[in-house]
Amino acid sequence: MTRLSPTAVLRNGLRVLFPLSVALTVYLYLYPIFSTCAFPLPPDHHGAATANTGRTAFVETAKVHWHYAAGTAENATVFAPSRPLAPFRLLALGDPQLEGDTSIPTDYLGVFPHASSLFQHLTFRSSHPSLRQRIRASLHDVVDIVLQDTFDLLESLRKRLDHLGNDFYLAHIYRTVHWWTRPTHVTVLGDLVGSQWIDDNEFWRRANRYWDRVFRGAEPVPDDVAAYPASEYDVADYLGGGAFNESTAWTRRIINVAGNHDIGYAGDITEDRAERFERAFGKVNYELRFELPLADSRSETVFDDARNPDPGSNRLVPELRIVVLNDMNLDTPAVSSKLQDDTYSFINSVINTAAAVDFKGHFTVVLTHIPLYKPEGVCVDDPFFDFHEHDGSLKEQNQLSVDASKGFLEGILGMSGDTNAAGRGRGRRGLILNGHDHEGCDTWHYINQSVTDPEQRRWEVKRWRQATAVGIVGRAELPGAREITVRSMMGEFGGNAGLLSIWFDEASWEWKTEYATCPLGTQHLWWLVHILDLVVVVAILLLGLAALLSVVGVNVDATVERSVVRLCTPRKKADTPLKDGGS
Numbered sequence: 001m002t003r004l005s006p007t008a009v010l011r012n013g014l015r016v017l018f019p020l021s022v023a024l025t026v027y028l029y030l031y032p033i034f035s036t037c038a039f040p041l042p043p044d045h046h047g048a049a050t051a052n053t054g055r056t057a058f059v060e061t062a063k064v065h066w067h068y069a070a071g072t073a074e075n076a077t078v079f080a081p082s083r084p085l086a087p088f089r090l091l092a093l094g095d096p097q098l099e100g101d102t103s104i105p106t107d108y109l110g111v112f113p114h115a116s117s118l119f120q121h122l123t124f125r126s127s128h129p130s131l132r133q134r135i136r137a138s139l140h141d142v143v144d145i146v147l148q149d150t151f152d153l154l155e156s157l158r159k160r161l162d163h164l165g166n167d168f169y170l171a172h173i174y175r176t177v178h179w180w181t182r183p184t185h186v187t188v189l190g191d192l193v194g195s196q197w198i199d200d201n202e203f204w205r206r207a208n209r210y211w212d213r214v215f216r217g218a219e220p221v222p223d224d225v226a227a228y229p230a231s232e233y234d235v236a237d238y239l240g241g242g243a244f245n246e247s248t249a250w251t252r253r254i255i256n257v258a259g260n261h262d263i264g265y266a267g268d269i270t271e272d273r274a275e276r277f278e279r280a281f282g283k284v285n286y287e288l289r290f291e292l293p294l295a296d297s298r299s300e301t302v303f304d305d306a307r308n309p310d311p312g313s314n315r316l317v318p319e320l321r322i323v324v325l326n327d328m329n330l331d332t333p334a335v336s337s338k339l340q341d342d343t344y345s346f347i348n349s350v351i352n353t354a355a356a357v358d359f360k361g362h363f364t365v366v367l368t369h370i371p372l373y374k375p376e377g378v379c380v381d382d383p384f385f386d387f388h389e390h391d392g393s394l395k396e397q398n399q400l401s402v403d404a405s406k407g408f409l410e411g412i413l414g415m416s417g418d419t420n421a422a423g424r425g426r427g428r429r430g431l432i433l434n435g436h437d438h439e440g441c442d443t444w445h446y447i448n449q450s451v452t453d454p455e456q457r458r459w460e461v462k463r464w465r466q467a468t469a470v471g472i473v474g475r476a477e478l479p480g481a482r483e484i485t486v487r488s489m490m491g492e493f494g495g496n497a498g499l500l501s502i503w504f505d506e507a508s509w510e511w512k513t514e515y516a517t518c519p520l521g522t523q524h525l526w527w528l529v530h531i532l533d534l535v536v537v538v539a540i541l542l543l544g545l546a547a548l549l550s551v552v553g554v555n556v557d558a559t560v561e562r563s564v565v566r567l568c569t570p571r572k573k574a575d576t577p578l579k580d581g582g583s
């Protein structure tokens, strides 16, 4: 018999597992560094967006971390950041979709439901025509207890653990990326919870998980800050003042967007659902205006400069306008016409209070949930509409309709295919961010003004990469806007985080944007690392216990060996010799 030494097995196991778990843990907790994540940098003063921009942005981010970590120490200046970061850095997260009781059998069926039914049959509390039927029903229940309820219970336990792990996985993405990349603002682009049909109790349970676990330390945008568009307005804040390490109210706030799983599609949004969403996560329609204070060094005069206005200028004080829009009921038929009117009047107010298209210096970012229309094959999700049978209302949609999409491009952004339109139809600069399709997509919508026949002229769309490759982005006769559908942060989609930088280019008096992503990878790595860490910790504790016991004179190895030997030796009836009667 080989000598079995549990402490030696543990020690040898730890020799392999300990370094592995340390390495994986370090990787997991510093993944944005290993993946060289960073908010894209504005080009340097030579204006050249150099090759390797991603690398430069990462190095600058690292330098700033180093700079602050070193404080005022001597080496703080050695790695002093040399390029300014974008004044608006938006961490954009898509579709966390917190699941809950709807996928836990014991929550909607009860624990061992067939056991209580069996009890009813056996105690004659249920009615049956005959004893045979009573026995038959009881036997059915016995089968169901063994082959159904037990498995439902196990599945429920697994699901519960799964939800808990998933919450922490999402929290890990938010916390880690937020720490490393230092966004100035954060948005979650709809589908915060996984179902619009949950009752109020479950809704609030999920809302609490959202705020207390997944986005711990964050808070919704306060209602008095979330403004309704008006021609006289207060800015929500000033940009650029925020140092990299500064924690302003905005770095803690989350600009939540309402998705179909939060409030429902047009065919199932009710006022109750919209209201509980607003109480938990903030308003569904509002705007935020952020102003970038004018640099003292500028040579240009500005139309609405408070101190020195120049009525002849078409330059405005630089401003970012964030429009948070519930686009769930843009398309019809909707069940609540009041909520649909709310959305339409909100969009009209956004349009009516926008700067005239001839001005430069404002930039609109629309944050919404359902993406704009794109023909089949452009993104992973193709156009899809479904309607309820009972009342014909809108049941489901992958994208907005062509007309609703036009409302974004021609209404909010004021572009037109007609060169005789205001501002030659070039519209306002802007960008649209949304979620919904989980896969993500990055596109450029444009209209070809050279097509003279208005019947032939329509909005076209290409993948962003392709559009930039063929050089149609930014051409005067092809007004357009970028739409980024942010890939979901769920594990199945690689735990994605979007990093949108927006900065002001004084030379052209326009805002510029760039987008990068920072995926963590699927949830399996997160689970693996934490299970491995748990195994290592337990092994260390056991070894510590063995060491402690040997101090008081108990030899664990010997004790275990003795008991194993005792267990493994077949027991004979000690003194009964085999009778050799038979054969």
Ligand SMILES: *[C@@H]1O[C@H](CO)[C@@H](O)[C@H](O)[C@H]1NC(C)=O
Residues within 6 Å of the ligand: 448, 449, 450, 451, 472, 478
């Ligand atoms: C725009 O339309 C003109 C005239 O029809 C055509 O020659 C040109 O190729 C079009 N441009 C793009 C990018 O489609």
